[in-house]
Amino acid sequence: MADGVDGTPLYVTGLVRDLSGRPVAAAVLDVWQADADGLYDSQVVGDEVRLRGKYTSRADGTFCVQTIAPLGYSIPMDGPVGELISRTDISHYRPAHVYFLITSPGQHSLTTHLFARGAAYLYSDVLFGTRSELVVDFDRRPPGPTPGGGTSDVPWLSAHYDFVLQPRTDRPQPTDEGR
Numbered sequence: 001m002a003d004g005v006d007g008t009p010l011y012v013t014g015l016v017r018d019l020s021g022r023p024v025a026a027a028v029l030d031v032w033q034a035d036a037d038g039l040y041d042s043q044v045v046g047d048e049v050r051l052r053g054k055y056t057s058r059a060d061g062t063f064c065v066q067t068i069a070p071l072g073y074s075i076p077m078d079g080p081v082g083e084l085i086s087r088t089d090i091s092h093y094r095p096a097h098v099y100f101l102i103t104s105p106g107q108h109s110l111t112t113h114l115f116a117r118g119a120a121y122l123y124s125d126v127l128f129g130t131r132s133e134l135v136v137d138f139d140r141r142p143p144g145p146t147p148g149g150g151t152s153d154v155p156w157l158s159a160h161y162d163f164v165l166q167p168r169t170d171r172p173q174p175t176d177e178g179r
Helices: 080-086
Strands: 009-018 028-033 052-056 062-068 097-103 110-116 139-141 156-165
Touching (some): 097 156, 110 156
Antiparallel strands (some): 009 062, 028 097
16 A cells, blocks of 8 residues: 555554444455645655555454555635634644545445544644544554564554444335335
């Protein structure tokens, strides 16, 4: 996901489970984020897709995402939303975060993001997307073994979060019969 992209290595580990606490094996985690300059791949001229990846939870529901620490960024201020925001005292910045879209057969999909504790604009997110339960520590680690099974020659960051998926229920769909 972060191959060839400058930034501090970040490993996000955790567990995907259902509401009963059972691990969800083979859940797909679609992950994307801004880079260390606060830019998404579509904002970098001539660059290819980067900082986007798909991961699969293991049989025990665990996962390990290897990326880089993101930076917060300004929303576009050159249109009507920017004009509106500029007339308020609301910050036009988003705090550093990593997006997750998690899917698994028999479960409702979950789209969310994790925020770095201590990130600038954490409590003034222009999209009001920050929730305390989505704020996680990005703990600094020394060079050495990483959760991905390799080693790092530079200091790296680790974060941990367990995602909970809600099962789908096969309820009959409402009809107009009998009206």
